[in-house]
Amino acid sequence: MYRLSYFDLLAQRIGDTTAKARFDRDRHDQRLATLRLVTFLLALFYFSYIPVDMYLLPDIGLRSLLIRFFVVGPLAVFLLIYYQRPVPIRHKEFASIAVVGIATLVWCIVLLGTDNPRVLHYFYAGLVFQLVLTIVLAPPFEQSVYASIVVCLCLYTTIWLLPGADTEYVINHLVVGVPTVVLTLMANYRFSTESLRLYLQNLNTDTLRAELAERNENLDKISHIDPLTGLANRRGLSRHAAALALRRRARDQRVALVLIDVDHFKAFNDTYGHDAGDHCLKQVAQAIQSACGPQDTACRYGGEEFLVLHTGNGLDALSSAALGERIRASVAALDLAHRESEHACVTVSVGICVGILEHGDALTPLILEADRALYAAKRAGRNRVREGRHDASSVIQLSLFDD
Ligand SMILES: Nc1nc2c(ncn2[C@@H]2O[C@H](COP(=O)(O)OP(=O)(O)OP(=O)(O)O)[C@@H](O)[C@H]2O)c(=O)[nH]1
Structure with a gap:
């Protein structure tokens, strides 16, 4: 009809x-x-x-x-x-x-x-x-x-x-x-x-x-998250740092950057295979996350490197070194076998830098300093924590958490 x-x-x-x-x-x-x-x-x-x-x-x-x-x-x-x-x-x-x-x-x-x-x-x-x-x-x-x-x-x-x-x-x-x-x-x-x-x-x-806005929101989320570990990626961290810098402008702007690198990870991959390597990275990410406090943001900085942005009242060299140590210990506690490592299990080296966060981009010099501290930890035998200071030209060695 x-x-x-x-x-x-x-x-x-x-x-x-x-x-x-x-x-x-x-x-x-x-x-x-x-x-x-x-x-x-x-x-x-x-x-x-x-x-x-x-x-x-x-x-x-x-x-x-x-x-x-x-x-x-x-x-x-x-x-x-x-x-x-x-x-x-x-x-x-x-x-x-x-x-x-x-x-x-x-x-x-x-x-x-x-x-x-x-x-x-x-x-x-x-x-x-x-x-x-x-x-x-x-x-x-x-x-x-x-x-x-x-x-x-x-x-x-x-x-x-x-x-x-x-x-x-x-x-x-x-x-x-x-x-x-x-x-x-x-x-x-x-x-x-x-x-x-x-x-x-x-x-x-x-x-x-509405659909487009939802998709954009999802895309935005995805583009700020590392798919393997579920942690924030570099972009996510930068955004978080920029927001944090804005929020804290009038207050204490001290932050600590904790840079974490899995020790002998190439050897781990070569020994146990790439899939096992991926699985290991996921577990390490979880261990790092569990060691962090509610004020901290953990991200996968790239490859087998992680970075934690540590904030909070009363933040100082001691509290950030304690966080670094918690992270190191919690990865070691996973007790993931790694026969090519001198420690016989998967470990991480940690470099820390405490500095002032004036704006989002101000992370870069802090990261460089944390990186220097990390390599100091590697040179000192891995599975340890070292702290550098943003306002100091040289890395300050902390004997606190040495084996
Ligand atoms: N399975 C897996 N491996 C990765 C991933 N990203 C990076 N890698 C591997 O991580 C390894 C990093 O190796 P290196 O930079 O030589 O460092 P390392 O072997 O950990 O040695 P040190 O850092 O000196 O202790 C490389 O073999 C990369 O292929 C990933 O997403 N999955």
């Missing part, structure tokens, strides 16, 4: 609801404001016809006044009250066109009471109801169709009974009436379709925008 595209659009499913239900829900408030205003203006118009009736058709003037005031007036008030109810906007639209339909009927009944031949000229005004039901109130298309049928039935049944309405009059009326009905319905269809299409398009754009 042929269906108008408007109905296909309405029937579309959006998640667990339909386009129709969602469209009605989302347009409710704005539409209600328009309905209230239009209802008020139409009531004013309708009552302003009383003097016209009295002037053109004085014999039914009083009847017109009474019926308008005691039938249509209360209905208009009822409508404005009904608008307050928590019912779907489609029901409110239907109520509004129902009242206009009744107003049409009432108007026809009033005019049937006159013998005045002027009524024939005046009766063309009946087509205004058609304009109201399709274009002014602009209800959904299907409601406009039902309302148009009711209005046409009222108007043309009344014409049938109007004194002096001969075939010529009916033809003249139809010449104006038929195009009015068809064209206003077409306009309503176009309006209904366009507003729904626009709504769906906006909805689609919003959904795409």
